[in-house]
Each structure stands twice: as C-alpha cells, then as structure tokens.
Amino acid sequence: MSKEEFAVFAGKYMDMIYRVAYSWMKNSHDANDVTQEVLIQLYRTTKEFESDSHMKNWLIRVTVNQCKMLFRSPRNHMEDIEDYAETLGFEDKSYLDLFCAVMKLDKKYRVPLLLFYYEGYSTQEIADLLGLPGKTVSTRLFRAKTKLKVYLKEE
Structure with missing residues (x-):
C-alpha cells in the first residue's frame, strides 16, 4: 500500500476504528492506542481488499482483536x-x-x-x-x- 493510499484510507476509517475501540476500552487513551496499532497493521498489510466494504470489515475485525489483546493487559484502566x-x-x-x-x-x-x-x-x-x-x-x-x-x- 502506498503512502498516498494509506493516507486516504486512514482518513476515511480512523473515526470508525476509534469508535469501535472506545466502545470496547471505555477510555480515550486506550482507544487511541488501539487506533494507532490498527492503522499500523493497515499500513503493513499485504492483503488485497476486494472493496471498501471488505477493508472496513477487516479493520473492524482487527480493531476488535487488538482491543481484546489490550483489554487483557494489566495496564487497562477506565476514565x-x-x-x-x-x-x-x-x-x-x-x-x-x-x-x-x-x-x-x-x-x-x-x-x-x-x-x-x-x-x-x-x-x-x-x-x-x-x-x-x-x-x-x-x-x-x-x-x-x-x-x-x-x-x-x-x-
């Protein structure tokens, strides 16, 4: 994925990723961490997406998985x-x-x-x-x- 493509997709889906992450983590700090990790995974992925819908589904799945990993960590806290x-x-x-x-x-x-x-x-x-x-x-x-x-x- 080129930097330009990443910038477009990150801008398009960052708010959605954050909302899903916040609904799991219940605090903005952890939701920001999850959002950042998901965007890094998006940038690094070699996966070819069939459509925007396919990418959106993949991003939500990755976000949920990242939340589960972070939620299990001892540093999890709520605001x-x-x-x-x-x-x-x-x-x-x-x-x-x-x-x-x-x-x-x-x-x-x-x-x-x-x-x-x-x-x-x-x-x-x-x-x-x-x-x-x-x-x-x-x-x-x-x-x-x-x-x-x-x-x-x-x-």
Whole structure:
C-alpha cells in the first residue's frame, strides 16, 4: 500500500476504528492506542481488499482483536465516561444521556449496538465480524435496547 493510499484510507476509517475501540476500552487513551496499532497493521498489510466494504470489515475485525489483546493487559484502566462525553460536545442533553447509557452497557451488548445503529451493519455482518451466531447478535441487540430503556428511565 502506498503512502498516498494509506493516507486516504486512514482518513476515511480512523473515526470508525476509534469508535469501535472506545466502545470496547471505555477510555480515550486506550482507544487511541488501539487506533494507532490498527492503522499500523493497515499500513503493513499485504492483503488485497476486494472493496471498501471488505477493508472496513477487516479493520473492524482487527480493531476488535487488538482491543481484546489490550483489554487483557494489566495496564487497562477506565476514565469517567461523562468527562469524555462532554469533550465530544453534544449540543443536546438527550444525546449525552444516550451516549452515557450506551457506555454503561456491558461490551457484549455495547459493541453490537454500535455496529448496528452507528456503523450500519446487519445482524449477520456483525455476527461474522464478532464470530457469533446471528441469533446471538439479535438477542444481544434486543437486550441492549431493553437495558437502555431502563437506564434512560432512571435518569
């Protein structure tokens, strides 16, 4: 991959990689580390991608795997979600409340929810990316929405 191609792809997918990483790691420092590692892997890969969609799927898979590796490390730590959310600059308090509620979810619910609603993946695509049965993804999405309703009613 040439430097020019890398710059185009990095610019196009860096935010998506960061969002997926943050949904796993729950802190900006580790999400930045994961994003950097994934971009390094993208630059070094000799893999030929059939399409942008194929590259996007590969990047999400690499991001999830990198998060799993870092999550197991002893240096894993969390920051206050509300502090981070405020740096995102939500103009509407309801968006901030929703973001905080989503981040309270366990990652097994949070990651599929992010991929489905924010990244636009189908349940089967999420199942393939995460190595889960499609029904499991559907169940997790349903449970995530149920838990979100409870969290949002409490606030």
